[in-house]
Amino acid sequence: MNFKTAPIFFSLLIILVSCKAEPKKEEGLSKMQEVMVIHDEVMPKMGTISRLIADLKPKADSTEVGKEYLSAMRDLQAAHTSMMDWMKGFGERFEYEEIMNGKELNAEKQEWLKEEEVKVKALREEINSSIANAEKVLAEH
Numbered sequence: 001m002n003f004k005t006a007p008i009f010f011s012l013l014i015i016l017v018s019c020k021a022e023p024k025k026e027e028g029l030s031k032m033q034e035v036m037v038i039h040d041e042v043m044p045k046m047g048t049i050s051r052l053i054a055d056l057k058p059k060a061d062s063t064e065v066g067k068e069y070l071s072a073m074r075d076l077q078a079a080h081t082s083m084m085d086w087m088k089g090f091g092e093r094f095e096y097e098e099i100m101n102g103k104e105l106n107a108e109k110q111e112w113l114k115e116e117e118v119k120v121k122a123l124r125e126e127i128n129s130s131i132a133n134a135e136k137v138l139a140e141h
Contacts, residue, residue, distance in 0.1 A: 030102060031113050032094075038120045039087075042127045046083060049076045049127070052134040065141050072137040075130040079123075086123050090116055 029037065053076050060070035093112050097103035105113060 031110075031117065032099065032102065032105075035090075035113065035117050035120050036099070038117075038124050039090075042083065042124050045127055045131060046080065048131055049080050052076055052131065052138070053080075055138060056134060059141075068137050068141070072130075072134040076134055079127045079130040082123055082126055086116075086119055090120075 053073055056069045056073040056076070060066055060073050093116070094105075094109065095103065098105055098109070
């Protein structure tokens with residue numbers, strides 16, 4: 001991330017982290033709310049990822065065990081990057097009012113939201129599995 005994109009990124013991050021919208025439909029959550037629930041579930045894990053990277057980094061080297069640490073660290077870094085990329089892309093596709101206030105989506109954006117749901121579910125899996133693997137590697141050695 002460079003200095004030109006940092007303010008935009010952090011503004012988007014604040015918007016997404018603050019997404020705790022109440023369901024507007026009595027029958028359940030809207031698709032946007034479902035996507036944001038998954039985001040809200042994994043966003044707090046970014047701190048865990050950072051901590052695990054810090055734990056793994058000094059142990060990562062060219063030895064056999066060190067390579068396991070390095071691999072786990074790279075998986076965590078990739079998961080972190082995936083989260084940042086997803087948030088950036090999501091924020092570019094949808095307006096604040098659509099995300100936060102349930103503004104109705106046009107047909108194209110409804111299709112985009114379906115795509116984003118698939119992406120955020122894959123992101124959740126990537127984050128959870130990279131954390132589980134890193135914790136396992138650290139516990140084994």
